[in-house]
Amino acid sequence: MVKTIQIDESKCNGCGLCVEACHEGALALVNGKAKLVRPNFCDGMGDCLPACPQDAISFVEDSPSPTAPNIVQPNIVMGHPNMMAVPGVQCPIQLALVSPMSDFLKGTLIIGADCTAFKVDNFKQQFVGKDPLVIGCPKLDDRARFDKLVEIFKNNPIDRVRVIRMEVPCCSQLTRIVKASIEASGKSIPCEETVIGRDGGKL
Numbered sequence: 575m576v577k578t579i580q581i582d583e584s585k586c587n588g589c590g591l592c593v594e595a596c597h598e599g600a601l602a603l604v605n606g607k608a609k610l611v612r613p614n615f616c617d618g619m620g621d622c623l624p625a626c627p628q629d630a631i632s633f634v635e636d637s638p639s640p641t642a643p644n645i646v647q648p649n650i651v652m653g654h655p656n657m658m659a660v661p662g663v664q665c666p667i668q669l670a671l672v673s674p675m676s677d678f679l680k681g682t683l684i685i686g687a688d689c690t691a692f693k694v695d696n697f698k699q700q701f702v703g704k705d706p707l708v709i710g711c712p713k714l715d716d717r718a719r720f721d722k723l724v725e726i727f728k729n730n731p732i733d734r735v736r737v738i739r740m741e742v743p744c745c746s747q748l749t750r751i752v753k754a755s756i757e758a759s760g761k762s763i764p765c766e767e768t769v770i771g772r773d774g775g776k777l
Contacts, residue, residue: 577618577635578610578616578633579618579623580631580632581609581610581631582632583630585629586608586630587627588606588608589628590603590608591625592622592631593608595621595624597621597666597672598612598615598617598671598672599612599615601622608630615674615722615725620633664676664707668709668710669710669722669723670710680706680731681732682705682706682732682735683726683734684701684702684736685736686708686739687710687738687739688710688711688714689740690770694770694774701738712744712751713744713747720751723751723752724758724759725759727756727759728759728760728761732763734765735764736768737768738770740772741770
């Protein structure tokens with residue numbers, strides 16, 4: 575079971591404050607009412623709850639559906655993309671928190687395993703520079719979190735992907751997931767892999 579939100583449309587006044595509060599892009603206004611249009615993007619953190627002045631949003635537990643399509647219906651007004659690119663690494667960087675409509679998602683996208691930044695000295699200088707970065711863990715993160723990559727590739731002008739992962743077996747899944755997401759997006763985006771050893775050096 576996963577924690578997600580439900581919206582009582584009889585209470586919703588269409589103010590859109592919850593949509594703005596949702597950095598994951600899971601909510602949208604549909605015909606004047608807030609709706610959970612991308613359930614797989616909901617991280618269950620509940621940032622939208624305190625934003626709602628009508629007390630129309632509550633938590634529920636639901637069965638995960640990682641293969642469910644993320645369909646956005648016509649007449650949807652999406653919320654604000656979460657962050658503009660700024661000098662240095664943008665925020666947020668966790669894949670679970672990055673909106674697939676963020677302005678910084680363009681050019682070369684760096685996708686790093688969580689551990690890599692803590693094993694490599696000067697990780698940003700070596701691998702990131704001014705490129706956008708998202709991080710995640712293929713072992714600990716829910717598989718549905720990575721479904722967001724398909725939307726990221728599909729909706730943004732990304733022309734190259736660099737995967738930075740650890741040499742440990744569980745981390746090898748990251749590259750497979752990224753390549754599968756590129757294929758599912760219908761695009762042909764070059765993807766290269768850098769493997770970091772247990773000592774923090776490149777293999």
